[in-house]
Amino acid sequence: MDCEPIIRCQSVAKSYWRGSLEIPVLQGLDLEIPSGGYVALMGPSGSGKTTLLNLIAGIDRPTGGRLEVCGTHLNDLDDDDLAAWRATHVGFIFQNYNLVPVLTAYENVELPLLLANLSRRERRERVLEALERVDLLDRLENRPGQLSGGQEQRVAIARAIVTDPDLLVADEPTGALDAKNAEEVMALLENLNGEWGKTILLVTHDPKAAHHARVQIHLEKGVLDRTVEVNR
């Protein structure tokens, strides 16, 4: 699917209110990310990285400005349409994996597919394909509690890609992992971007992780500070 640029933010603003006190988090942010891009969002704690990622992924709403992602103007969608849009266009990867503890690896990956109109066999094919890409075909029947952190995150990545979304958002996906597992996860993301053409938006504090991206965008107190092309 070609939508260039895949992400377009036009003077996007987001504020929180504590009582009557407005706390601006993002202040009129303009940003374009091309389809197939791999962007690392960096910046000090509290600079608004997570907030921006959530807006782009359509799980939060801006207080100002317009967001166009994968050819859809998110401002125009109501909550249910936005949910349906997320189901087909965005895959989420979280810092603490957020797998459902009572479901097996297989069932966790299958979850997003329940929303699509697929037969059990079609779902099975896709789940196995996704788990193969993260090299966990031998762990289908394991619950999250029986997996290592690195394996859990790979299951989560399989869950994020099983619906074949255009955009993957990952908020500090290596934040809870040791160096070796972090490296594995980053390699996986790089592969998903390079070979499978997924656009990836990665929030990270880790310069090593950010080095895997093609572009680093630095946020500072809710405004774009600088953009750096990564030479690999």
Place this chain on the structure above:
Amino acid sequence: MKYLALVLRSLFRSKRRTVLTVLFLAVSVFLVAILQSVLATLEGFANNPNASSRVAVRHKVSITNLLPLRYGDWIRQQPEVEAAMGLQWFGGVYQDPRNFFANFAAEPEAIVTIFKEEIVTYSEAEFRDFLRDRNGCIVGQSLAAKYGWKVGDVVPLKGTIFPMDPRLTVRGIWRSRRQVDEQALYFHHKLLEESVPWMEGRVGAFWVRIKHPDDVPAFIERADRHFSDAVEPTQSETENAFQLNFLKMMGDIATIIHAITMAVLAALLIVTANTMAMAIRERTTEVAVFRAMGFTSWQVLGILLAEGILLALLGGAGGIGLAWLGAGLIKTGLGSAIPWLVDFAIPKETLLLCLHATMGLGFLSTLLPAWRAVRRPIVDGLRAL
């Protein structure tokens, strides 16, 4: 259907909590089912559909006040009336006060006409013997079987209301369609009159067989008007109403049972609501993750509600199962001691009531916490840890 595995697994996330809640639900539903069944059984006993052409005429003040026996003569002369008899609750005890069964002093001539729905099969010869023997009695088959009585046996009764201890000879045994209708003994009212001076010419009530059910209201109206200026005014009711009054006198069981039922259901609601609130609160993040993945609020709400309703249904099914077993025990164990319970069973209405009540319970108790969970902004839910 594809969500069933998810709902089931989530339900048993905390096994101990779920099992305890299900057990509590089961025991409560068991209690409600049994109580409601007792009520239904009593009402079914009082509400004999065969008796729609039967009228009880009793004292206007209460069923313990007596009427002159000669009222029967006027009653029998009325054109609607097929037959009438005086009937007096005797309340005698056989051997031991725990051997409770109904026994009456009756004017026996028309008894098979008036009780034709109950006294279905009998020997005419035996009943003729009964009419001839002032010390004779007739008993239902099930009652006779319980105490091993045969025709010719002597049954000593100890009066509790009346100062007399009759020794009655069993002259006849009848069979009914229902066991509950075979739980009585009748002897001659004349015997009571002879032994108890103040019962002479007096009786507790008249039982009247009306030829045609449509004529019942006219008869009731005319009889009560006729006796309204007498020293002993009457109140006539169809048998069903009379029986219900009898039950009401016994302490308005229905009200008590319904009150207990409501209290149990309220306690259930609180416990289930607490379980579901805990189960949902600890999944705040999970709910947010589901919604991030593209589940709508409604879909998540549906999954949570399904879980709550399933939890309640598990408990409800367990309770109904227990009640079913319990009903069998009551029927066989208590039925012989308490004649009302020989036909004890859990009526379909009670089953449906329990089913609906538990489903409603699951729904109500889950709705509030689930609604709160899905209204919460996704980003808040993801942040919560």
